[in-house]
Amino acid sequence: MNAHALKIFVIGAGGQLSTALEERAEQHGTTVALLGYPELDLSASPELVETQIFKAVSAFGAQILVNAAAYTAVDKAEDEPELAQAINGVAPGIIAQVAARLSIPCIHVSTDYVFDGTAEGYRKEDDPTSPLGVYGQTKLSGEMAVAAATTDHAILRTAWVYAPFGANFVKTMLRLASEGRTELGVVADQYGCPTSVLDIADAIFKVASNLNAKPDDATLRGIFHLVGAGEANWAEFARAIFAGATLRGAPSAAVKDLTSAEYPTKAKRPFNSRLDTSKIKHIHNVTMPDWKLSLDIVLDRLIGSKKSAS
Numbered sequence: 038m039n040a041h042a043l044k045i046f047v048i049g050a051g052g053q054l055s056t057a058l059e060e061r062a063e064q065h066g067t068t069v070a071l072l073g074y075p076e077l078d079l080s081a082s083p084e085l086v087e088t089q090i091f092k093a094v095s096a097f098g099a100q101i102l103v104n105a106a107a108y109t110a111v112d113k114a115e116d117e118p119e120l121a122q123a124i125n126g127v128a129p130g131i132i133a134q135v136a137a138r139l140s141i142p143c144i145h146v147s148t149d150y151v152f153d154g155t156a157e158g159y160r161k162e163d164d165p166t167s168p169l170g171v172y173g174q175t176k177l178s179g180e181m182a183v184a185a186a187t188t189d190h191a192i193l194r195t196a197w198v199y200a201p202f203g204a205n206f207v208k209t210m211l212r213l214a215s216e217g218r219t220e221l222g223v224v225a226d227q228y229g230c231p232t233s234v235l236d237i238a239d240a241i242f243k244v245a246s247n248l249n250a251k252p253d254d255a256t257l258r259g260i261f262h263l264v265g266a267g268e269a270n271w272a273e274f275a276r277a278i279f280a281g282a283t284l285r286g287a288p289s290a291a292v293k294d295l296t297s298a299e300y301p302t303k304a305k306r307p308f309n310s311r312l313d314t315s316k317i318k319h320i321h322n323v324t325m326p327d328w329k330l331s332l333d334i335v336l337d338r339l340i341g342s343k344k345s346a347s
């Protein structure tokens with residue numbers, strides 16, 4: 038282990054982001070420790086949560102605290118608003134308070150679903166928020182709790198996250214095709230920016246290093262949008278997944294465009310949640326790859342590399 042490695046403590050284990058951070062820590066010259074469910078239950082009493090986190094983070098001697106845990110079941114959150122609020126709305130504030138007590142920066146991750154999706158174009162960090170459902174409302178409340186607890190924070194709003202592991206849209210599409218579905222109806226009127234969790238992890242290591250290097254630089258702190266370059270609607274995203282599957286000899290399905298009304302869900306989703314990433318590019322020097330290039334990397338890991346044409 039590198040004695041000078043940046044020590045990063047991650048709240049959450051086994052999720053997409055916590056797994057990616059753990060996997061990529063060494064190549065970024067950092068040492069990562071994680072604390073997640075069931076050892077830590079973020080919905081437990083705030084006193085217990087704070088005590089457990091403080092003890093673990095201070096014992097590790099962390100220089101940065103990252104919150105990678107969240108309640109991410111968008112539809113289920115409509116039926117469990119209190120649980121979603123405890124995990125997404127309250128716990129981030131407790132985590133940020135621990136960071137403040139230890140005088141270390143806190144990196145928190147939020148979502149495009151804080152927007153209602155009615156505006157045109159790409160959303161900037163200070164555009165008005167107006168979440169449509171419980172998940173987005175609780176994530177917005179978490180952003181506010183972090184900002185209230187410490188100015189030494191970076192809140193990274195990402196979107197449409199996919200990974201070679203965990204639960205995500207790419208894996209759902211591949212699973213449905215492998216189960217024999219030959220045609221799938223997918224909504225084509227919700228637009229956003231698909232984002233590989235591997236790119237998010239790389240960006241977090243860079244942001245962590247910047248925050249650590251310049252503890253008094255306020256411009257490095259605040260809210261930043263962090264999504265894959267490019268855009269898609271969910272049907273286009275699905276078609277790209279199946280095109281990649283076909284090239285790799287894996288089962289694929291035809292995609293039929295649906296409207297949101299034709300694919301009813303418990304929670305409403307924004308029609309346009311494209312995020313503008315120029316702020317993180319200019320301030321943290323983070324340039325996110327095109328989501329289609331990153332999708333290739335994830336598909337390589339999930340179903341193997343492309344078969345050469347013979």
Ligand SMILES: NC(=O)C1=CN([C@@H]2O[C@H](COP(=O)(O)OP(=O)(O)OC[C@H]3O[C@@H](n4cnc5c(N)ncnc54)[C@H](OP(=O)(O)O)[C@@H]3O)[C@@H](O)[C@H]2O)C=CC1
Pocket residue numbers: 049050051052053054055073074075077078079080104105106107108109124146147148149176194195196197198199203204
């Ligand atoms: N996934 C996406 O499409 C998007 C995610 N985000 C945000 O990115 C961040 C990372 O999300 P991602 O990794 O994809 O999410 P995952 O759902 O893959 O992981 C969430 C993690 O939080 C943990 N967790 C949930 N409840 C608790 C609890 N009560 N106590 C402790 N840990 C808990 C889960 O543990 P367990 O598995 O044991 O339940 C899991 O490790 C989150 O802040 C999310 O809101 C933003 C935009 C899009």
Ligand SMILES: Cc1cn([C@H]2C[C@H](O)[C@@H](COP(=O)(O)OP(=O)(O)O[C@H]3O[C@@H](C)C(=O)[C@@H](O)[C@H]3O)O2)c(=O)[nH]c1=O
Pocket residue numbers: 109110111112148149150195196197198205206209221222223224227271295300302306
């Ligand atoms: C599986 C499936 C989904 N859909 C639609 C439903 C929805 O509008 C869209 C995406 O569905 P999902 O349920 O996979 O995605 P969803 O849970 O809405 O994804 C969101 O997760 C949270 C955590 C975030 O923060 C967001 O950025 C976003 O990634 O595709 C279809 O149209 N057909 C299908 O067969």
